[in-house]
Amino acid sequence: MSTTNETKNILGLHLPTDPRWVNLAELSLEYILTDHAYCEQKAATSCISLIQRYSELEKLVTDLAPIVTEEWGHFRLVLAELQKRNLKLGKQRKDEYVNQLQVFQKKDGSPEQRLLDKLLIFALIEARSCERFKRLSEGLDDEYLRNFYRRFMESEAGHYHLFIELAETYVDKPTVRKRWQEWLVYEADLMQKLEVRGDRMH
């Protein structure tokens, strides 16, 4: 698959996924589905944690409550796909991508800065997941799987927009935009450093 401008600029990401990744993922379907399942589980779990931590933020709680259900629904879809193919849900693996993103989070900033980074890290993971699903939905040989991933792509794009919207609800827009650009630069650098592996969603 060629690198189009569209994939290059998807949701503002600075670096498109290495085109070799789709082919590697295709060769290790059991591992990529397992890793994907845990990404969905972590998305659901992390949304629950945000709700617990920021219970006083009414819009955040209201908007994220249905996302928990949606992400868990995604987990169940991936699990069903594994089972249909007689593949096993393996063990969760170390998530180098998310761990490295967390390094960049402001841990000693103001409460507002900490909230902003939490929301932007969600937005970023959603954006990159969306880009990866787009790659799979365009680059896999199997038509069924291309459609399977297209649905995830659309859903995670919606989540990306929601997290940006939440950030702009609680933090002024210029601050959100400035910090988002810093995150995009950091993430592109991180993507370049990470090994291209077919058994990882990120």
Ligand SMILES: [Fe+2]
């Ligand atoms: Fe999801």
Ligand SMILES: [Fe+2]
């Ligand atoms: Fe999501």
